[in-house]
Amino acid sequence: QVQVVESGGGLVQAGGSLRLTCSASGLTLDDYVGGWFRQAPGKERERVLCIRRAGVGGYVLDLADSVKGRFTVSTDNAKNTLSLDMNNLKREDTAMYYCAAFLLSSWRSCLEGENAVGSYWGQGTEVTVSS
Numbered sequence: 001q002v003q004v005v006e007s008g009g010g011l012v013q014a015g016g017s018l019r020l021t022c023s024a025s026g027l028t029l030d031d032y033v034g035g036w037f038r039q040a041p042g043k044e045r046e047r048v049l050c051i052r053r054a055g056v057g058g059y060v061l062d063l064a065d066s067v068k069g070r071f072t073v074s075t076d077n078a079k080n081t082l083s084l085d086m087n088n089l090k091r092e093d094t095a096m097y098y099c100a101a102f103l104l105s106s107w108r109s110c111l112e113g114e115n116a117v118g119s120y121w122g123q124g125t126e127v128t129v130s131s
Contacts, residue, residue, distance in 0.1 A: 002026035002120050006099045009125030016089050020125060022082040022099030027120065030075065033102040034082045035110040038095035038127075048084070048097070049073055050110035062111060067093075089129045096124040 008020040022034070036048040047064055051073055054060045061073065070088045075081070082099060100121045102110045109116035 004099055004101055004120045004122040006097060006122045006125040009097060009127045011128045011130060012089055014089060014091055014129055014131050016129075017085070017087045018089065018127060020084040020086065020097055020099075020127070022084075022122065024080050024082075024101060024120075027101060028077075029080050029082050029101060030077050031104070033104060033107050033110045034073075034075070035100045035102060035113075036073070036082075036084050037098045037100065037113055038093075039098070039124075040092075040095040043095075045098070045113055047111060047113050050102075050107065051075070051082070052104060052107060052110075060107075086127070089127075091129050091131055094127060094129045096126050098122055098124045 003025045005023050012018050033052040035050045037045050038048055039045040050062045052060050072085045074083045100119055103118040106116045
């Protein structure tokens, strides 16, 4: 059975940092398109990033403009995790953060945040940024 689980959310002051981790079982994240998404209260879900393997040791990364320069992503194939390092957090980063895995053929689905066939989503981890 496939499971995708997010962890690391919490309460942080503006300007602070958090690391979110996406752990998967039943699938190998490196064989999928990985995505981080967020949904703020009263707003639609938005894409934070999509990442997929490209060639030997290379990756293709699409990062939302709103987080460029502040958020970075890393993969740990040994642990089968996808981590999101969030720095210089702002109040507008407050949201439920979700991790998802998409089939490699579903890069567009990740970019559009669709619940595509063959995708797996976690339950989310909450991030609250206080002023």
